[in-house]
Amino acid sequence: MxxxxxxxxxxxxxxxxxxxxxxxxxxxxxxxxxxxxxxxxxxxxxxxxxxxxxxxxxxxxxxxxxxxxxxxxxxxxxxxxxxxxxxxxxxxxxxxxxxxxxxxxxxxxxxxxxxxxxxxVTETDRVRDELVNAAVAEIAENRAVIEQAKGMLMLIYRISNQSAFELLKWRSQETNVKLRVLADQLLADFAKLTYEEVLPPRGTFDHLLLTAHLRAQPDDARAKSAS
Structure with a gap:
C-alpha cells in the first residue's frame, strides 16, 4: 500500500x-x-x-x-x-x-x-465516481478520521458518502492542507460546539468548514504540541 x-x-x-x-x-x-x-x-x-x-x-x-x-x-x-x-x-x-x-x-x-x-451532488454512474469510491475504500482502513468527518458532513448537509468525500477532497486541494489533517480539524471544531438536543444553525458549520484550514496544524506541529 x-x-x-x-x-x-x-x-x-x-x-x-x-x-x-x-x-x-x-x-x-x-x-x-x-x-x-x-x-x-x-x-x-x-x-x-x-x-x-x-x-x-x-x-x-x-x-x-x-x-x-x-x-x-x-x-x-x-x-x-x-x-x-x-x-x-x-x-x-x-x-x-x-x-x-x-x-x-x-x-x-x-x-x-x-x-x-x-x-x-447529482447521482451519476460516471466512471469517475467509481474511481472516487475506489479511493475511499483504499484509505478506509487507516483513515478513520476522514470517515468520521464525512459522516458529519453527510448528516449536516444531507449529502451522500461520495459527495462528502468530494467536498473534503476539494477543500484539501484548495487550501493545500492534507486531507486527514483537515478532517481531523473539522472533527475537533465540531466537538467544541455547545448544544443540547438541537444542532446549531447550519451557518455555524458552513463557517467552520470554510475556515478549518486556518486552524489546522501539520502532523509534525501536532506532535510537538502534544509532547
Missing part, C-alpha cells in the same frame, strides 16, 4: 470537476466563476461572464424563489450561507447542487461580497 504522502497526494491532487468556486461582489453585482462552475452550467471556460441575471436564470423553476430570497438576504445581512437546490445547464440537464458561501472581505476587513463553492 502506498505511503501516507502518496495517498494524500492522489486524493487531494487533480482538479475535481464536480466542485468549483465562486465570488460575488455586492457593490457592482460582479460574479466570478471557476472553470468547474462554468462547465457545471454548460459553458466552456472563458466563454461567459456571469451576472446575477444569468446566475438566477439557471435555477430550477421550483427553486428560483428560494434562491433569489437567499441572495437578497446575503446582500442585506452579509452572513455565511448554504443552500441545496437544482440548476439547469445549457443542455437542459438538471444538476442537484449545494452552494456554501462565507464573507468576502477586503484588506481593511470590510465585507465586500461572498465567496465559496458549488458541489454537484
Amino acid at each position: 502506498p505511503g501516507d504522502d502518496t495517498v494524500e497526494q492522489a486524493l487531494a491532487g487533480g482538479s475535481p470537476q464536480r466542485v468549483g468556486w465562486f465570488r460575488f461582489y455586492f457593490a457592482d453585482e460582479r460574479w466570478e466563476w471557476s472553470d468547474q462552475v462554468q462547465r457545471l452550467h454548460g459553458y466552456e471556460p472563458g466563454t461567459v461572464t456571469p451576472t446575477t441575471e444569468l446566475v438566477l436564470s439557471h435555477k430550477h423553476p421550483d427553486d428560483y424563489v428560494e434562491v433569489a430570497a437567499t441572495l437578497d438576504e446575503i446582500r442585506r445581512t452579509h452572513k455565511t450561507f448554504s443552500t441545496r437546490h437544482r440548476i439547469i445547464d445549457t443542455r437542459q440537464m438538471v444538476h442537484d447542487v449545494i452552494v456554501i458561501g462565507d464573507r468576502l472581505c477586503d484588506e481593511d476587513g470590510e465585507v465586500v461580497g461572498t465567496h465559496g463553492f458549488y458541489v454537484d
